[in-house]
Amino acid sequence: MEYESVMKLLLERGFFFPSSEIYSDAPAGFWEAGPLGLGLRNRFVDLWRRELIRRDGMIEMEGSQIMPASVFRASGHLESFADPIATCKQCKSATRIDKLLEKHTREIIPEGLRESEYQDLIDRHNVKCPSCGGQLDTIRLFNMMFRLGIGAGNDDAYLRPETCQSIFVDFLRLFKVMRCKLPIAIAQHGKSFRNEISPRQSIIRLREFYQAEIEIFFNPENDTKFEKFDAEKDTVLRIKKADGTEVVQRCADFVDANILPNRLAGYYLALLQKFYGTTGVDLNRARFRELGKMERAFYSSSGFDFEVETSIGWLELVACNYRGDYDLSRHSAVSKRDISVMDGLDKVTPHVFELSMGVDRSLYAILEHNFREEEQRVVLGLKPFLAPIQAGVFPLITRDGLPEQAQSVYRQLCVDFSCFYDASGSIGRRYRRGDEAGFPFAITVDHQTLSDGTVTIRYRDSMEQSRVPLTELSDKLRVLLAYS
């Protein structure tokens, strides 16, 4: 099973490991990033900035992780991010009560009822446990946000369940101070927190996790004027529609067929797909999946998940949602502030299309898609520009002054590149260790180095070597590590 192999590598090499693991009461869903995991994530975020933020002229901000209750009253998370759950007295299975009631009564059950109101409905309709027909126990509301008390007054606040709320809350100021014009994308990378009932699968379902979110604000009336679309209109997308059929065709055809809500959405889906191609995720094992009405988040009127096929099935990496003017209108209503902006001569409340990327699972997908077990070795074939350690520096043997010379090469490189010096065991062992940790290159100092000042560069993927003068080594590495 590949998932196990990848996880084993991640644990043994210190990419990621459980938080507070020496204590037995450490809760699930919290993971540390070790040196290699942190390095990989930093490079992933660098690539995200390069391929999305800078390429598209987005602006980036960083909001607070703790926000007051009103933010989430407005966003709908206080009402809708909670699941009413009842346990069966007989078979002990937990059931989502709202869904059960809707099935029973064939009516829409309003969101955000109190426990007692759900209880009334259950009693009135005589609803039983769906799996065994037993008596249902009392209702609990389970909100997935972490609640905090601020200051001496212990005022209600929450750890943000998604990074985007600060983008909406700060929209007006950002728009003004950066002198934005619609359409404009505002991005944020950082941590979000969700009190999952049962986190599973290591870094794929976390309670504390990284998101990289992009909120694109636009005037829905002006989609035909969205000129950037032309650059991506011929990009081929694979979309699995909500009815289960799969369509592969040009971005423009999806827009014409009304499968995509507008040209702007098509453009950003194409951009997103290209970004993932650059990370080394295998696009032949990737698709967009259109979400049906029941699957979408409460704020979403149209949604597509970008999914990647892995050894544990299709994995959602990005949620792409058409949020309409839901967020800005709600924040405007609750805060009693006007959050509309001028678009030419029109005053509009912009609509939002969002790309909400799960960073940790993206890293997992990149790792799994680039991991291979060959006959003689295990290789983490990360793109050089994503590799947390870019070069190993080794003396061929540990005498004749080679270690000293290799140390000096290491010191020459270590400020500009992340390098790892290793002199233990045989040279072959060091190459193999590097392969497993994803070092794309290895610099070896040998006896010839002492006489002519050249070293060898050994390439991880081909295992071939070439000689480079020390004077050209930094430039050579820079070229090898460039984005491609």
Added chain:
RNA sequence: GCGGGGUUCGUCCAGUCUGGUCUAGGACUUCAGCUUCCCAAGCUGGCAACGCGGGUUCAAAUCCCGCACCUCGCACCA
């Protein structure tokens, strides 16, 4: 949260049924040295574990009870 299956060095495995000889053993990894002129070679030596808490017992890795975590299903989701 519910149900099934699990938890012994970093990893894999032995020991658990049938409590004592376990001061918990081996292999791989790792570390220190030796060796080594390019792909996990060899030699010597070292570090390193019974998930946590309670109980039974003269005695617990071993039996019992809680809890935690892992894993598979349900549910939820980036």
